[in-house]
Every structure is written in C-alpha cells, then in structure tokens.
Amino acid sequence: MSNNSVKGRLRLYQLIVLAVSFLLWYALTSPTLLPAIYFDDANQAAFFFGEPQKVLGRVWDWFSSGSIYEHLAVTLVETMLAFVIGTVFGLIIGLWLALSPTASGIFDPYIKAANSMPRVILAPIFSIWFGLGIWSKVALGVTLVFFIVFFNVYQGVREVSPVVLANVRMLGASHRQLLRHVYLPSATSWVFASLHNSVGLAFVGAVVGEYLGSARGVGYLILQAEGVFDINTVFAGILVLTGFALALDAVVGVIEKRLLVWRPTAGETERSI
Numbered sequence: 001m002s003n004n005s006v007k008g009r010l011r012l013y014q015l016i017v018l019a020v021s022f023l024l025w026y027a028l029t030s031p032t033l034l035p036a037i038y039f040d041d042a043n044q045a046a047f048f049f050g051e052p053q054k055v056l057g058r059v060w061d062w063f064s065s066g067s068i069y070e071h072l073a074v075t076l077v078e079t080m081l082a083f084v085i086g087t088v089f090g091l092i093i094g095l096w097l098a099l100s101p102t103a104s105g106i107f108d109p110y111i112k113a114a115n116s117m118p119r120v121i122l123a124p125i126f127s128i129w130f131g132l133g134i135w136s137k138v139a140l141g142v143t144l145v146f147f148i149v150f151f152n153v154y155q156g157v158r159e160v161s162p163v164v165l166a167n168v169r170m171l172g173a174s175h176r177q178l179l180r181h182v183y184l185p186s187a188t189s190w191v192f193a194s195l196h197n198s199v200g201l202a203f204v205g206a207v208v209g210e211y212l213g214s215a216r217g218v219g220y221l222i223l224q225a226e227g228v229f230d231i232n233t234v235f236a237g238i239l240v241l242t243g244f245a246l247a248l249d250a251v252v253g254v255i256e257k258r259l260l261v262w263r264p265t266a267g268e269t270e271r272s273i
Contacts, residue, residue, distance in 0.1 A: 025052045050231040058236035068240065074217045076244065078134050078206035082141025083198060083248075089142070090149025091191065095183070098157035111150075119143040123212050132213040141205025145198040149191060156190030157183050192256040199249045203241055 029051050062068035097104040097111075123140050130136040168182055210219025218237050225233035 022052050025049070048231065050235045054232040055235045055239060058233055059239055062236070062240070068218075068221075071216050071218050071221055072240065072244070074134065074214075075203075075206050075210065075219065075241070078137040078141065078209070078217070079199075079202045079248070081134070081138045082145055082205050083202040085138065086142040086145025086202070087149050087191075087195065087198065090146045090194075091153050093146075094150040094153030095157060098154045099183070115147045115151075120208055123209055126209070127213050132215075137206045137209030137214070137217075140209045141202045144201040144205045148194045148198050148201065152190040152194035156188075192252065195252050195256075196249055199252060200245055203245050207241065 029049050097107060119140065122143060123136070126136040126139040130139055168178060206217070207219035207222070210217040211223050214220045218241055222234050222237035225231075225237065
C-alpha cells in the first residue's frame, strides 16, 4: 500500500473521529436527548457545556462579519513574536551553555530555578513593567517558549557522539566548522521537536496575558463571554485558537521537512529494515 493511500485513510479516520465527537457533543447537550434524562432542567447541559451548532454558528458569524479579524490579528502577532523571540534566545543560550562547560556550571542552578518557577505568576509583573499592550503578553509567551527550546538545544548538542567529534577534529575542522556541520545538525531535530510544543505555549502566553488586561484579542473575547456566562462564545474562541495553533504547527512541520531532508521518513526506515 502506498504512502499516499495510507495518509488518505488516516485523514478519513481523523475526520470520522471529529464528526463523531461533534455528534456526541450534540447528543449530550440537546434538550430532547440525553440531558432530559440526567438533568432536572433539560437546558442545564447546554448552559454548562454549550451547543456545537451554536458554537460553529458563532465562529461563522465572526468570520463572515469580519469582527474577529482585529482580535485574531492581535493574538497572532503576540503569539508569533513570543514564538520567534523565545526560540531565538533559547537557541543562542542553549548553544552557548552546551559548548561552554564553565558557563554551564555557573548558570545551571539559576536556569533550573527559573524553569521551576510557575511563569504564569509573572504575568501581573510583566503588565506593570511593559503595560497592558502587546509586549506584556509577548514577554509571558517568551518565558514559556524559551525553556522548551533551550533544554532541547542543550541536550541536542550534548548528545553529539564523541567519536564523531574526534573524527571531525582529526580532519582538521575548525570550531566554526564544528558548529556548522556537527553541532547545529545534531540540535536541529531536537529544536523542531520543541517547536511543535512551543506553538501551543506561545498561544497560552498570549491568551493568559489578555485575560489579565487587554482591550483586544481572542482571549479578551473569551473573558468578556465568561463574564456574561456565554459558554457558546467561550467554546467558539477556544475553537478558533485551536484551529490557528494547528495551522501554525503545520507550518512548522513543513519547514521541518524542508530543513531536515537528510532524515529518513518512516517509510524509508521500514524499507531499509
């Protein structure tokens, strides 16, 4: 069976799971079905869990009217800035400490202490430092993205085989050539593995920051809906954020395939075995 047919079958199964999930959601919140058995008031289930048709209708209204675009643009800008800045700092500092045992020994306890800190509690401090604009949300997102990228880069560089290093040094490679042809390729796969997780955390940083103080953004829309107990709008905002997080993750996956052309695919690995 070809890889395309396997992928097509997997996509079909994924769509079936999604359709079944929405049908189950509809059944559990419809006043005329299961909630009528388990709730004294048949509308209680819809109040607590929303109704999928109304959630999808709210998403459609947002995009058809264009009212969501301003808020979505703010959240996406915050997310992308946090994602890029956190990734760059994580990559640079991870390489530096991995290649410098002395600096690593000095900063190791401080890195571990900062990583163990619940970064969400920094959000009010960032609001004071950077104001209620986008930069307080970006700062929070950076703290979430940085440590994931940092530890993956650090581990990727440290995992380079000593035999490979010895052989490359015997061939007369300079420090710059070692960095370009050995350390960076070793760390690249670890970096992209971390980026798939970092996308979601960048969104978390942006949305949590918007919860604490903002006048725009999808997190602001969700907060306003929670204030009036509009659970359908809350789920609609979550659905929109999830969709764009998946889209950004797919972009990362495409870039990963283009940059890691040397890595064999699953099909190639099976054929070689």
